[in-house]
Amino acid sequence: MNRYRGLTWDHPRGRVWLEAASVLWRERGVSVDWEVHSLEGFEAHPIETLAEQYDLIVLDHPHIGDAVEAGCLQPIEAVLGAEHPALAQVYAGRSLHSYRWAGSTWALPIDAAAQVSARDASRVDAAPETWTDVERLARDAPVALSLSGPHALLSFFSTAAAVGAEPVDAPGESWVPDREARDALDLLRAVHAHAAPGYDRLNPIALLERLGSDDPLAYVPLVYGYVTSATRGSGAPVAFGDAPRSAPGGRIGSTIGGTGVAISRCARVTDAFREYLAWLVAPRTQRAVVPAFDGQPALAAAWADAEVDAAAGAFYSSTRDTIESACLRPRYAGYPSAQVAGSAVVRAALSGEIGSDEAIGRLGALARESRRHVQEGTR
Incomplete structure (x- = not known):
């Protein structure tokens, strides 16, 4: 044996x-x-x-x-x-x-x-197509972003991909160019401004458990899809759909x-x-x-x-277009620890603790510093 x-x-x-x-x-x-x-x-x-x-x-x-x-x-x-x-x-x-x-x-x-959208079908009939639609929904129904652990940075990457920039995996550069980074933060901040407190501490599994339960949460625009939530025996099944685009007919923004x-x-x-x-x-x-x-x-x-x-x-079938278009995260040695720090920066930017300029500067510094250790062979 x-x-x-x-x-x-x-x-x-x-x-x-x-x-x-x-x-x-x-x-x-x-x-x-x-x-x-x-x-x-x-x-x-x-x-x-x-x-x-x-x-x-x-x-x-x-x-x-x-x-x-x-x-x-x-x-x-x-x-x-x-x-x-x-x-x-x-x-x-x-x-x-x-x-x-x-x-x-x-x-x-x-x-x-991949990061897809998830909704309580009894509260939201169809998945919003664009981030503007998501913001509009967030004004009327409980909407949450997936921000715990590394997921704040991953939501940032997905939104950046929707506005035209996949994460960069090259020495000496930021993960996301400044213009697209600013646009991505603006889109996330516009939605987060209407989010009910507490959801930002929940991991993807916990967020999906809230959907279709007695909790009022109605929609999450970016969360890793779990087929078990679409077929669960207790509570209402979660309805999954494509992740949002920045504009009608534009690219779906997601991270694999x-x-x-x-x-x-x-x-x-x-x-x-x-x-x-x-x-x-x-x-x-x-x-x-x-x-x-x-x-x-x-x-x-x-x-x-x-x-x-x-x-x-x-x-x-409801999420296949999203996974086929989903971008890759960096994989270089040193990235996982930088991913944790980067998520903290994104959360700080969305909460208003720091502004976009400072957040973009910190994310760029994290990307360059984490790669510098690799280049110098110090890891």
Whole structure:
């Protein structure tokens, strides 16, 4: 028996289907014991320390640069082979590309997600198309932005993409050019000015739990989509839709998320282990097993499958345009810690604690300083 230890995040979407798969694969000679950590741990815990304890790690792509610098992961090409079909499949949006860095692929996408809109359909008939529409709605109904943890910066990136600037991943530059940064902050501030207090402290899962409950929250313009919220048994299902545009017919502004499974450099690679990894992203698994056990597939074919979509309350068809247009966050070594600091700056700007000029200056300094450590080799 090939025995492995895995780590994923503590939500049905992150663990139920992997646990179900483990039952099946024990009969095939591969035993994976999956442990979990919180969403906050998933978003912030250094991969290099996790790789000392686990063989398989479900991670978020911004950690790839840190992991590669630490040398704690095995490239997927070295595990499966550069020509393996798993690396040639079409995944939703930029899911596969998000795990490619320094000439290699460092995780296999097993879950695809992006910041989308979410609403209580009993209070809001249809998702607003533009940020102007969102502001108009916020004057009449409870609307909240997703601002906890790293999500303030991610909402800023999404809004900047809507006004024409994806995050820049180049030394010596701000993440977002000053003009688009100002426009993005203005759009977010206009909505946040009408937001009820307290929602800015809630993570995406908690925000979605408020929608369709006794809570008055009616709409969130940017929040990572959870198929489990579209099909939940208690409370009203959340109605998901595309993220807002800056103008009618303009670009949808969103930032890709999702998860990939990475292989620790300490993991023992066998033929049976390779078969297990390939099975996780195989078309049949992604279209049948993952959706059946609370998962959110990464393969584009699963997102386009009519039966999968119908069982998910049209979650996939309602948000597919958004995930296909979603931008990438930076992935260089040092970015995850800068992301935390950048989110604090965005929250301060939206609360009125600092002005736009100071916020833009701080964000630019964070971007340059975090990359300077990489350039000088001090990390």
